[in-house]
Amino acid sequence: MISRRDFLKISAFASLIGLGGAISINALEKKPGKNVLKDINALKGKRWAMAIDTRKFKTQEDFEKVIRACHKNHNVPEIANPLHEVKWIWTDDYEHSFPGTAEHYISKDIKERKFLLLCNHCDNAPCTRVCPVKATFKREDGITMQDMHRCIGCKFCMAGCPYGARNYNFLPPRDYIKELNPEYPTRTLGVVEKCTFCNQRIDKGLLPYCVEASEGKIIFGDLFDMNSEIRKVLSENIVIRRKVELGTQPMVFYII
Amino acid sequence: MYDGWKIILGLAVFVVIVTLPFTMSVGKDYVKPEPKIDTPEIQKMEKKQCIESKQYMRETHIKLLYSWKDYATREGKRVYIASDGKQYNVSLQNTCMKCHSNKEKFCDECHNYVNVKPYCWDCHIEPKVGGLK
Numbered sequence: 545m546i547s548r549r550d551f552l553k554i555s556a557f558a559s560l561i562g563l564g565g566a567i568s569i570n571a572l573e574k575k576p577g578k579n580v581l582k583d584i585n586a587l588k589g590k591r592w593a594m595a596i597d598t599r600k601f602k603t604q605e606d607f608e609k610v611i612r613a614c615h616k617n618h619n620v621p622e623i624a625n626p627l628h629e630v631k632w633i634w635t636d637d638y639e640h641s642f643p644g645t646a647e648h649y650i651s652k653d654i655k656e657r658k659f660l661l662l663c664n665h666c667d668n669a670p671c672t673r674v675c676p677v678k679a680t681f682k683r684e685d686g687i688t689m690q691d692m693h694r695c696i697g698c699k700f701c702m703a704g705c706p707y708g709a710r711n712y713n714f715l716p717p718r719d720y721i722k723e724l725n726p727e728y729p730t731r732t733l734g735v736v737e738k739c740t741f742c743n744q745r746i747d748k749g750l751l752p753y754c755v756e757a758s759e760g761k762i763i764f765g766d767l768f769d770m771n772s773e774i775r776k777v778l779s780e781n782i783v784i785r786r787k788v789e790l791g792t793q794p795m796v797f798y799i800i
Numbered sequence: 801m802y803d804g805w806k807i808i809l810g811l812a813v814f815v816v817i818v819t820l821p822f823t824m825s826v827g828k829d830y831v832k833p834e835p836k837i838d839t840p841e842i843q844k845m846e847k848k849q850c851i852e853s854k855q856y857m858r859e860t861h862i863k864l865l866y867s868w869k870d871y872a873t874r875e876g877k878r879v880y881i882a883s884d885g886k887q888y889n890v891s892l893q894n895t896c897m898k899c900h901s902n903k904e905k906f907c908d909e910c911h912n913y914v915n916v917k918p919y920c921w922d923c924h925i926e927p928k929v930g931g932l933k
Contacts, residue, residue, distance in 0.1 A: 582876060
């Protein structure tokens with residue numbers, strides 16, 4: 545018969561061995577790879593922002609070119625039904641782009657303009673706060689990014705976004721892509737997607753597709769860099785943002 | 801032994817059920833999975849070497865891919881430095897599948913054998929048979 549004291553001793557040592565075993569097993573496990581680093585060519589910024597010069601967008605073709613560049617390269621499906629459509633960048637009129645701030649007596653020219661709309665990459669993004677699985681989150685450089693592997697398709701972020709920038713894949717997206725870009729993945733049925741500020745291009749030192757395709761009509765840069773082009777443009781022109789009253793701090797500015 | 805026949809019958813049924821996985825495969829030919837690396841891209845290489853050693857890739861490729869996903873989407877880190885110092889673009893479609901352009905003969909060969917169904921290809925585009933593009 546072992547005494548109470550001996551029993552406690554034995555169990556204490558046994559649990560120590562157990563703990564040590566777990567640590568040594570974890571230490572022995574091979575770590576994947578040696579190291580993963582940032583590209584040295586990557587654009588460096590603390591808060592990426594975009595200024596869209598609405599004065600320079602004149603014809604339908606100007607918009608189409610930008611939208612096509614984005615949607616084609618990111619394998620965005622073309623679905624005609626507005627209930628199921630998926631869009632990363634699109635257009636709308638003045639009244640619907642800037643409700644609340646819509647100045648009734650603003651010049652007719654501005655009222656009749658079309659505006660290029662996309663995810664605003666808000667500094668205080670409501671979508672990232674409501675996501676229950678942290679599939680959407682803020683990158684350090686201010687991009688509102690998404691991890692499609694994690695998205696469970698709960699659509700909370702769509703309800704949270706005041707700009708309608710998020711779309712749910714109600715239909716299998718591959719069926720609606722005319723020409724696949726083999727360099728970029730598609731999405732799958734049942735996930736939410738939106739513009740990612742072309743983070744994959746920024747990480748390689750390239751500007752977003754829309755900025756490139758706009759030929760100077762869209763200015764992209766670091767808002768926290770005092771000497772950046774975007775700061776210069778913002779200080780020299782009259783700019784408005786969408787639904788600032790909500791406090792989301794949108795990072796897309798419209799020069800009017 | 802009371803109710804001996806019930807006990808023995810029960811044991812017999814138990815043994816049959818437990819050994820089903822073995823008895824079911826009796827007579828079936830064992831087909832060893834043989835992932836092929838005879839793609840034009842790999843044939844061109846002087847030293848046929850993946851980003852890490854064969855054994856390492858065999859054991860941990862899914863962990864490696866999973867860590868790549870997190871590095872690229874979460875941290876924006878897209879350059880992998882292999883054990884031999886070489887640099888690779890962190891991308892399934894643009895790095896792995898550029899060489900292993902034979903998904904059906906490479907990935908599926910083992911995955912089908914062990915009956916795992918990774919959902920990579922729901923989103924990631926698999927290379928077209930006979931080389932990309």
